């Protein structure tokens with residue numbers, strides 16, 4: 035009788051022991067808000083103190099302004115509006131106001147800039163960097179020259195956008211001669227400071243079809259590709275930019291794993307991947323698991339049998355941890371993961387095989 039009582043006491047006392055401070059810091063307390071408007075906010079991101087990883091200015095702390103309709107999610111200390119966060123891709127989409135230069139007499143070589151708006155974006159000190167893979171720098175309007183510098187004021191990249199007369203249009207899009215130009219963004223970039231200029235008033239070469247304003251912005255390349263063919267905006271507008279984020283308090287996986295208390299990949303069935311942009315690492319669920327690798331038990335088994343479109347099975351589907359089996363119905367065999375992959379077991383042919391099996395050795399004699 036005494037032994038179970040002791041065990042019960044032990045169990046109770048263990049369950050009320052608070053987790054070690056460092057461990058507590060790397061996990062969100064329960065009750066944190068995980069949604070702002072339509073945007074979900076998974077850990078390591080969080081809304082408000084204590085709900086995110088790292089320091090307040092590290093980029094994982096977000097603010098949700100419910101006074102706005104729709105509610106507006108921003109990166110605390112930076113102010114960038116967040117439109118989406120992806121854990122598996124380790125990306126975030128934020129909005130950037132386009133920069134512009136507008137002229138008083140478009141088409142007139144003597145036209146002067148009447149309004150200039152150059153909108154920088156600073157990420158330095160945060161977990162974010164501009165995505166070199168998914169974002170690009172674009173200028174639209176003609177004629178215009180646009181470039182941007184980094185936080186130290188050094189030139190990064192830029193391009194020149196001119197309009198050929200439309201009857202002389204060359205094939206392709208956003209090539210620099212069609213009122214649009216683009217350039218790629220280097221890895222490791224944390225500051226974007228655009229500058230707009232023009233060469234109006236210099237040569238008639240550049241003055242075919244000039245526009246009232248020239249714009250420049252960094253932008254999600256896919257978004258621009260879809261919007262670009264009919265990109266015709268006037269006034270002020272914002273565009274989506276893709277950022278890469280990573281856990282940057284360790285240079286990479288090996289170093290992070292040497293400090294288990296601070297290691298961000300908390301879930302079983304999670305893996306550590308080196309950051310593809312800048313120092314640090316990201317976590318992902320292993321194959322067959324999905325969810326949040328940054329929280330304990332965050333990666334959960336995918337029930338492949340419930341997602342036949344993604345994991346086709348035309349036979350008997352049985353989910354297993356991290357995988358699934360798909361077998362042909364009884365009385366048939368083959369590959370049940372392909373349409374018409376199962377063939378009925380043919381009694382006649384198996385009988386024939388049996389006959390041949392007996393007959394062949396017989397033929398030797």
Ligand SMILES: *[C@@H]1O[C@H](CO)[C@@H](O)[C@H](O)[C@H]1NC(C)=O
Nearest residue numbers: 070071072073103104105117
């Ligand atoms: C939120 O999602 C709903 C449904 O998809 C959509 O109608 C609505 O416009 C979205 N709101 C915002 C702010 O994106």
Ligand SMILES: *[C@@H]1O[C@H](CO)[C@@H](O)[C@H](O)[C@H]1NC(C)=O
Nearest residue numbers: 122123124307318319320321
């Ligand atoms: C994480 O895993 C998902 C699904 O397996 C995959 O699509 C994604 O590319 C992975 N992310 C990275 C950064 O490798």
Ligand SMILES: *[C@@H]1O[C@H](CO)[C@@H](O)[C@H](O)[C@H]1NC(C)=O
Nearest residue numbers: 113114130131153270271272
């Ligand atoms: C972007 O433009 C909007 C509307 O013009 C303005 O309210 C907002 O403050 C601007 N954002 C930044 C970061 O300048």
Ligand SMILES: *[C@@H]1O[C@H](CO)[C@@H](O)[C@H](O)[C@H]1NC(C)=O
Nearest residue numbers: 091156157158159160185186
């Ligand atoms: C970002 O860079 C600017 C200028 O280089 C600097 O003044 C600022 O302190 C930096 N911010 C952080 C968080 O490092």
Ligand SMILES: *[C@@H]1O[C@H](CO)[C@@H](O)[C@H](O)[C@H]1NC(C)=O
Nearest residue numbers: 198199200201202242243244
């Ligand atoms: C300017 O562009 C417009 C719209 O693309 C086109 O209709 C017009 O012909 C162009 N003008 C010249 C001089 O190329």
Ligand SMILES: *[C@@H]1O[C@H](CO)[C@@H](O)[C@H](O)[C@H]1NC(C)=O
Nearest residue numbers: 213245263264265266267268
């Ligand atoms: C751009 O849009 C404005 C109004 O939305 C329209 O008046 C103008 O003709 C359009 N220009 C082109 C070149 O499509």
Ligand SMILES: *[C@@H]1O[C@H](CO)[C@@H](O)[C@H](O)[C@H]1NC(C)=O
Nearest residue numbers: 346368369370371372373375
């Ligand atoms: C069944 O077909 C799929 C798709 O072609 C293939 O990937 C898989 O290896 C096949 N399985 C067997 C057991 O042959």
